[in-house]
Amino acid sequence: MKGTPTIASCVLSAACFACLPPVDAATLDITAQFRADSSKPQLNTFVNTTPNAGYCVQFAALCQSAGIFSLSLRTGASGGPIQANHEDARQGAMLKVPANWRRADVIHSGTGHTEAVEVRVVGIGGAIGLTPNATEIVGGGVGEETAYNMIFGSSWWHAPGPCTSLGSSISHAWFFWRASVEDVCAKPSRYLISQFKYQDLSFAYELRTPNPLKMAGGQYRGSLTLGIGPGRDFDFGDVVVPDDSALTLNFTLDVEHVLKVEIPPGGNRVELEPREGWQAWLNNGSKPTVLSRDQSFHISTSSPFSMKLQCRYMAGTECGMTVPGSGIYYPVDVYVTLPDGLTNTSGQPVSRRHLPVSGFANPVQFLPVRYIDRKPGTLHFQIRSSSVAAMLDREPGAYFGSVTVIWDSEV
Structure with missing residues (x-):
């Protein structure tokens, strides 16, 4: 046996x-979240959770289809005089935005691990104010649309190259320009403008986030400061002076894994x-x-x-x-x-x-x-x-x- x-x-x-997630210059907060969802297993990217302000509130469907978001710039710019028929674009009304990708490091609040976020500005808009008004600048006797055409060759909504107009016009002083390259967009004046002003400015941006599947769960924070003023990231020329000299973007990325x-x-x-x-x-x-x-x-x-x-x-x-x-x-x-x-x-x-x-x-x-x-x-x-x-x-x-x-x- x-x-x-x-x-x-x-x-x-x-x-x-399972690891779950537990502001002087002008400052803005940008937030994004990744939350694993078994009903959408193919969705492996961050979702921008920043509330829109400015342009993309009014034109939500257009922004959504273009994959862009907008925030109020929280600063204006004004100055003068702008001389008639100036040859240097910097002596008149112009705009240049940080259309190239800018990188910001975001750091995990617990581990100190660093990842990178990238952002670029793809458009800017708001309204302009002229002193005296457009009709008075050209000597009167014409309507506002004709006056803008006489001063700038078109209403302010029509963007000069390399910028392009985005959305529709709601007034001759209102505009939103799409910026696909980081270059000056200028509209020279044919008349003397005593005072020129940008107001209610907002900018559209794109966000590039890291791969959340390679990140530990928790919260990542970081910031990026953009300069405002002549020769800086947001540039309004040499005559029109911004109210602030810098804009700080504060990034918060939340990762909730399963x-x-x-x-x-x-x-x-x-x-x-x-x-x-x-x-x-x-x-x-x-x-x-x-x-x-x-x-x-x-x-x-x-x-x-x-x-x-x-x-x-x-x-x-x-x-x-x-x-x-x-x-x-x-x-x-x-x-x-x-x-x-x-x-x-x-x-x-x-x-x-x-x-x-x-x-x-x-x-x-x-x-x-x-x-x-x-x-x-x-x-x-x-x-x-x-x-x-x-x-x-x-x-x-x-x-x-x-x-x-x-x-x-x-x-």
Whole structure:
């Protein structure tokens, strides 16, 4: 009669730690948020949550279709006189905005990790004021539309190159100019203007944000200061002087990740056995060489995460199994296979990646290529052949151990 097979069993626990998110010059706040949404797994970008002000409030549909947003500049500009038929654009009414991308670093409030945000201004508008008014400047006797045409060649709404008009005209003094390049847009005057003024200015901007799937959850903050005045980011020329010399943009990016691991009912108890079962040994004495078991799980994540082990018993630097009271411990190797869309830090698929024990090696890190919504993965438990041979040479018994697998988004 053959001896009773040695049975190795391991109690598996799973722990998930999901990381949730917990103004002198003129200042403006720009906010954006990434919140993982299982109903929209393809949406892996930040959403600009900054309330529009100025132009894009009035022309919301146009801005939305163009992918732009607007904010009030919170500064005006005025000056004079502007001489008639001036040859230098800087001596008249002109505009130049920061149409090239500007970078700002944003820093995680907890870890200090830095990412980059980029912003560019793609349009500017508001209203102009003339003193005396347009009709008086040209000597009277004509309507306002004709007066603007006489002074500037067209109403102020018609943009000079390289700017282009955006939206529709609501008055001859109102305008919004699209700026596709960082260059001067000027409308020389054919008449003497005693005083020229920009008022109720707003600007349209585009925002370029980092990949949230590569960012830890939490809040990132940073700022960018743009100069206002002659030769600076917002430039109104040499005659028209701004009320402020700088504009500071304060950026806040909120990242709310999902990290959820589901182990099926009963999956926390793992019994390791030969691949062909114990019957071969019972029937013909053929000793098994490896004891193993695969345990499936489902994972949902939008977050970079790490994995590591904690053990009740140790066998060297690995989790151990023992017959209670024997004082002898045998190592259990634990590996993980992750679903398509999750990679290691080198961008490679994850197949049977060895998991280290906390305290003996750094956790292994994994990155999502896209939002992963309840996809299957596998934990592989295995006792090496040398240990199996030693276990089978001892008196038959039941070996026990406890392994806690930790999925941790706080990488």
